[in-house]
Amino acid sequence: MDIRNIPKEKLQFAEGGLQLHDQKFETKPIGFLKDAWLRFKKNKGSIVAAIIILLIILFAVFGPVFSSYAVSDCDANYALCRPDLGLGLPFWNGDKEMRLNDNYLALLYGIGFGAEDYDGNGNVTWQQATDSEYACIVSTKDSVMESGMHYTYCDVDTVMRVGFSYQTITDVEYERIKDWENANGIRVIYPMIDYDSEFCMDPDDANCWYKSIGKVPITKEGGRASLEYLQANGFEDNYKRDAEGKVVDYVNKDKTMIQVRVLYYNYYRYMHDGSRPTHIFGTDGQGYDIFIRLASGARISLLLAFGVSIINLTIGAFYGAIEGYYGGVTDMIMERISDILADVPFIIVATLFQQHFVQTGKVSAFTGLLFAFVLTGWLGTAYRVRTQFYRFKNQEYVLAARTLGASDMRIMWKHIFPNSLGTIITSSVLVIPSVIFSESMLSFLGIVNFQSKDMTSIGTLLSNGQKYLSTDPHVIFFPAVIISLLMISFNLFGNGLRDAFNPSLRGTEE
Amino acid sequence: MAKFIYILKRLGAMLLTLIVIYVMSFVLIKLLPVEKSIGQGNAARIEEARREALGYNKPIMEQLWIYTKNILTKWDWGTSWKIDYMADVGDVIASRLPPTMLINVYSLLFSIPMGVMLGIFAAIKKNRWQDQVISVLIMLFISVPSYVYAFLVQYILGFKAGWFPLVTSSLYDAGGSWFSWTMFHSMVLPVLSLSFGDIAGLARFTRAELTEQLSSDYMLLARTKGLTRSQATVRHALKNAMVPILPSIISMFVGVIGGSLIIEQIFGVPGIGALFLKSINLKDYDVFMASSMFYTVIGLAANILIDLSYGFLDPRIRMGER
Numbered sequence: 001m002d003i004r005n006i007p008k009e010k011l012q013f014a015e016g017g018l019q020l021h022d023q024k025f026e027t028k029p030i031g032f033l034k035d036a037w038l039r040f041k042k043n044k045g046s047i048v049a050a051i052i053i054l055l056i057i058l059f060a061v062f063g064p065v066f067s068s069y070a071v072s073d074c075d076a077n078y079a080l081c082r083p084d085l086g087l088g089l090p091f092w093n094g095d096k097e098m099r100l101n102d103n104y105l106a107l108l109y110g111i112g113f114g115a116e117d118y119d120g121n122g123n124v125t126w127q128q129a130t131d132s133e134y135a136c137i138v139s140t141k142d143s144v145m146e147s148g149m150h151y152t153y154c155d156v157d158t159v160m161r162v163g164f165s166y167q168t169i170t171d172v173e174y175e176r177i178k179d180w181e182n183a184n185g186i187r188v189i190y191p192m193i194d195y196d197s198e199f200c201m202d203p204d205d206a207n208c209w210y211k212s213i214g215k216v217p218i219t220k221e222g223g224r225a226s227l228e229y230l231q232a233n234g235f236e237d238n239y240k241r242d243a244e245g246k247v248v249d250y251v252n253k254d255k256t257m258i259q260v261r262v263l264y265y266n267y268y269r270y271m272h273d274g275s276r277p278t279h280i281f282g283t284d285g286q287g288y289d290i291f292i293r294l295a296s297g298a299r300i301s302l303l304l305a306f307g308v309s310i311i312n313l314t315i316g317a318f319y320g321a322i323e324g325y326y327g328g329v330t331d332m333i334m335e336r337i338s339d340i341l342a343d344v345p346f347i348i349v350a351t352l353f354q355q356h357f358v359q360t361g362k363v364s365a366f367t368g369l370l371f372a373f374v375l376t377g378w379l380g381t382a383y384r385v386r387t388q389f390y391r392f393k394n395q396e397y398v399l400a401a402r403t404l405g406a407s408d409m410r411i412m413w414k415h416i417f418p419n420s421l422g423t424i425i426t427s428s429v430l431v432i433p434s435v436i437f438s439e440s441m442l443s444f445l446g447i448v449n450f451q452s453k454d455m456t457s458i459g460t461l462l463s464n465g466q467k468y469l470s471t472d473p474h475v476i477f478f479p480a481v482i483i484s485l486l487m488i489s490f491n492l493f494g495n496g497l498r499d500a501f502n503p504s505l506r507g508t509e510e
Numbered sequence: 511m512a513k514f515i516y517i518l519k520r521l522g523a524m525l526l527t528l529i530v531i532y533v534m535s536f537v538l539i540k541l542l543p544v545e546k547s548i549g550q551g552n553a554a555r556i557e558e559a560r561r562e563a564l565g566y567n568k569p570i571m572e573q574l575w576i577y578t579k580n581i582l583t584k585w586d587w588g589t590s591w592k593i594d595y596m597a598d599v600g601d602v603i604a605s606r607l608p609p610t611m612l613i614n615v616y617s618l619l620f621s622i623p624m625g626v627m628l629g630i631f632a633a634i635k636k637n638r639w640q641d642q643v644i645s646v647l648i649m650l651f652i653s654v655p656s657y658v659y660a661f662l663v664q665y666i667l668g669f670k671a672g673w674f675p676l677v678t679s680s681l682y683d684a685g686g687s688w689f690s691w692t693m694f695h696s697m698v699l700p701v702l703s704l705s706f707g708d709i710a711g712l713a714r715f716t717r718a719e720l721t722e723q724l725s726s727d728y729m730l731l732a733r734t735k736g737l738t739r740s741q742a743t744v745r746h747a748l749k750n751a752m753v754p755i756l757p758s759i760i761s762m763f764v765g766v767i768g769g770s771l772i773i774e775q776i777f778g779v780p781g782i783g784a785l786f787l788k789s790i791n792l793k794d795y796d797v798f799m800a801s802s803m804f805y806t807v808i809g810l811a812a813n814i815l816i817d818l819s820y821g822f823l824d825p826r827i828r829m830g831e832r
Contacts, residue, residue, distance in 0.1 A: 488653040
């Protein structure tokens with residue numbers, strides 16, 4: 001039969017009625033990001049790192065909300081308080097081990113004693129004094145003799161150690177404190193000391209409320225009181241008394257102001273609506289709360305790092321894409337420019353930026369530093385993007401797109417760029433720890449100045465803490481821990497991302 | 511010949527970069543407000559004459575010309591007005607070099623063998639517990655900033671244990687010699703803090719390179735022809751692994767001169783980093799300019815050395831080829 005002359009009625013399409021197509025995927029398609037996530041999930045270290053980063057970000061963002069302090073709150077009386085978690089643990093409880101001579105030991109015992117003995121009757125037992133809420137000596141340990149002096153090792157509560165202080169206030173304020181005292185049953189104002197008397201060892205120190213000669217407390221008879229004597233008989237008070245022998249609460253300072261002696265802990269509660277001083281991370285040498293300063297510092301560092309990372313990503317992606325895509329003379333000229341920029345030492349750039357723009361008051365320290373980072377920071381991203389573009393620009397799918405008439409812009413951003421996304425994301429994440437490190441270094445060295453009442457940075461906290469390294473290491477401990485955690489986690493996280501975005505590792509299990 | 515031309519090309523590019531950075535830094539530094547002279551009497555007249563000779567009252571471009579001419583003809587880098595009054599900047603920098611270089615050389619002498627050995631050990635014990643411990647330590651020491659271990663060693667070894675002084679001795683305290691025992695003893699802490707990072711970096715690099723070499727085909731061949739594992743490792747794998755490691759060690763030696771600003775600050779080392787910071791704080795601009803150039807040259811030299819040493823160590827890498 002001749003194929004060319006098939007009668008119409010006999011012609012049938014073999015599969016005319018069927019619709020031919022591939023079977024639908026029964027599983028969901030795995031996209032680029034999903035694929036990366038599947039691989040990232042397997043890397044336990046990176047997951048932990050990501051969680052730690054998240055926690056630190058939460059700390060930086062929400063820390064100030066939960067803290068009862070503001071960044072600018074500063075109480076010089078409570079300088080160098082030890083960290084106190086407030087859970088009654090045997091450590092992290094606001095205590096500091098001190099080596100005290102007998103006179104100083106008596107002075108500190110005197111705080112608890114004086115706080116209980118608010119009428120000046122002297123009918124307070126030693127037991128009451130040491131059990132007092134306001135006693136600052138928590139426990140005593142061994143005592144030693146050294147070059148003829150007797151020393152005792154004690155755990156001292158750093159908040160209570162402040163004890164009493166003189167305040168100059170108005171009459172109105174005085175009445176208000178008295179009302180508050182009655183309402184809450186808490187004693188704020190204590191008897192004034194007769195600081196003109198010969199028995200007062202330091203007229204400026206409100207804690208020297210007992211009679212003493214040459215810093216040594218005296219007995220009833222006027223002799224030197226030993227610690228055992230004090231334990232049995234208590235201190236001899238040196239309060240100012242009126243004609244009837246009653247203790248005096250205040251002295252007139254001038255026409256409008258009066259001077260009172262307050263128990264600072266309770267005065268603080270009066271000032272802060274009853275809340276107690278709680279310094280989870282302690283306070284620094286000026287009396288700033290380290291928790292809130294650290295949250296604020298971490299926030300500055302992270303903001304700077306994210307800002308730099310995003311700007312670098314944008315500039316670097318454009319620059320690298322143009323270099324890589326057009327190649328030739330364009331590439332050569334742009335490469336020379338970035339070669340020169342790459343060799344400019346960062347520290348010199350940062351210094352010059354600070355000297356020219358920040359110290360003259362044109363921009364803030366933050367902006368100045370941001371510019372310094374951005375000036376050379378994008379080179380790395382640009383280099384990586386350029387390499388990726390060189391790799392992909394001659395591949396068949398790009399050729400196909402071009403044949404179909406896609407514009408250069410479309411080929412660059414729709415076809416090539418998504419393929420280099422993994423490398424770019426990884427490099428932008430790895431920029432973050434290096435920015436945090438450089439920022440902390442620059443502010444540590446004092447080249448960049450973030451030191452102000454409302455702002456600080458981790459590097460500034462570290463450089464302030466260095467002074468107290470030997471006496472109060474907690475000032476430097478917390479900033480150092482946070483920055484170390486940040487660096488470790490970002491590096492682990494970045495490495496995890498790098499492996500996740502590398503499809504050649506798919507299915508390889510070690 | 512191609513090698514020679516390539517080196518010349520690289521040097522030319524380096525010179526061009528240097529000139530650009532030099533001009534830019536000079537102009538930017540000279541745009542900063544100038545400090546008034548501080549001398550009195552006779553000193554003031556000498557100071558004025560010196561300032562006049564350096565062209566302090568002339569336009570910036572003219573000053574640049576005078577400054578450059580002085581450097582090229584007399585190796586004169588200007589005058590320090592604050593740090594060492596009226597001293598030659600070249601001498602000021604030269605006097606701060608020994609402590610910086612000493613600390614860094616000590617640190618390298620300690621960290622290079624340590625780092626390479628740890629890396630080799632980890633590579634040989636790959637995926638066993640020793641390797642895992644070393645890898646975790648490497649991760650920690652690479653990530654944690656160097657000043658954190660500086661504080662740690664200062665607090666633990668310096669303050670708590672009291673074995674070493676907290677800050678570096680001055681030349682006077684050490685009896686006038688950089689090589690005295692007092693000096694060395696006081697340098698232990700900065701050397702240690704500098705070394706941790708270097709050790710970790712080298713160990714990671716060595717481990718990565720060596721594991722790659724150990725799993726390559728020629729190792730199989732070497733074992734097949736009868737070499738023991740250690741013979742094959744030392745004679746073949748290690749040799750090849752060293753190709754990328756050596757250049758980085760060379761660049762570390764160039765970095766010795768630059769030192770570490772932050773470690774010098776923490777341990778009070780009277781070195782070049784301290785000089786740089788002091789020149790910024792005191793606005794001693796000629797010193798600032800000269801020390802900036804010093805850092806730039808070191809950076810450039812390190813880069814070029816790495817590049818060239820690859821070619822010399824591994825004949826398969828043809829220099830200058832694209």
